[in-house]
Amino acid sequence: MSGQIETPADAGLLNAPVGQIAASRAGAASVFQTFGIDFCCQGKRTLAEALAGQGIAPSPVLAALMSAAAEPLDDWRDAPTPALIDHIKTRYHAVHLAELPNLRDLAAKVEATHRKHPAVPDGLAETLSRMIAELRLHQQREEVVLFPLLAQGGGEMARAAIQVMRAEHEDHGAVLAGIEAITGGRVAPQGACATWRALYLGLGKFHDDLMMHVHLENNVLFPRFEAEEEAGEGNPASGANH
Ligand SMILES: [Fe+2]
Ligand SMILES: [Fe+2]
Structure with missing residues (x-):
């Protein structure tokens, strides 16, 4: 790994937590998604740890991060907490629940129609x-219990609820990994019908949406209300409290 470090900027990136990079660097989230690097549930790992853990060479990732920096950043770090919560509810909570039943129906159709195909996404x-x-349950807990506590400034109960939400985010990550396994990375086979292709495109959007959703909660919203030692060592962005 160390042989790949060429500049102080590279070294700085490699030593920074991936969640912090995604929250502070334009285009970083989509670079991580391209390379399959988990920046939401495992956002506290440094980039070096994430790359080593997944056997990914640093150079192309660093190059992509450097060139992505020219893009404008959809930056919620300085947004007031009520605006961020509102964005999470309308852009992610409502959208997941609007889109997922349709994807489930498409999946049932593909499974029934192509039961004998070797690539059928069984289950x-x-x-x-x-x-x-x-x-549905998780988002309800956030909207009814946690978000109102955060809107009132956080506190002990909010910190306990955040821990539960973080654990549930890991469960979401496990289900996403299961979907990746069942669908072979959402790659439709040669000659797949339009329904099959539409299903995998929709799953791709859901995958990216859920990653961004959890990222905004784990790496931007929750650290505002967690104790310093829980927010990640040396994380300058974690002090923001609006
Ligand atoms: Fe949420
Ligand atoms: Fe959540």
């Missing part, structure tokens, strides 16, 4: 049903 509709049920 996908059932997995999506589980995801819908999990998200």
Whole structure:
């Protein structure tokens, strides 16, 4: 690894937590998604740790991060907490629950129609049903319990609720990984019908949306209300409290 470090900027990136990079650097989230680097549930790992853990060479990732920096950043770090919560509810909570039932129905159709195809996504509709049920409960807990506590300034109960939400985010990550396994990385086979292709395109959007959703909560919203030692060592962005 160390042989790949060429500049102080590279070294700085490699030693920074991936969640912090995604929150502070334009285009970083989409670079991480391209390379399959988890920046939401495992956002506290440094980039060097994430790359080593997944056996990814640093050079192309660093180059992509450097060139992505020219893009404008959809930056919520300095947004007031009520505006950020509102964005999470309308852009992610409502959108997941609007889109997932349709994806589950498409999955059921593909599984039934192509039952004998070797690449059939066996069990996908059932997995999506589980995801819908999990998200419905999780998002309700955030909207009814946690977000009102945060809007009032946080505190002990809010910190306890945040810990539960972080654990549930890891469960979402496990279901996403299951979907990736069932669908072979969401790659439709040669000659797949339009329904199959539409299903995998929709799953791709859901995957990216859920990663950004959890990223905004784990790496931008929650650290505002967590104790310093819980927010990640040396994380200058974690002090923001609006
Ligand atoms: Fe949420
Ligand atoms: Fe959440």
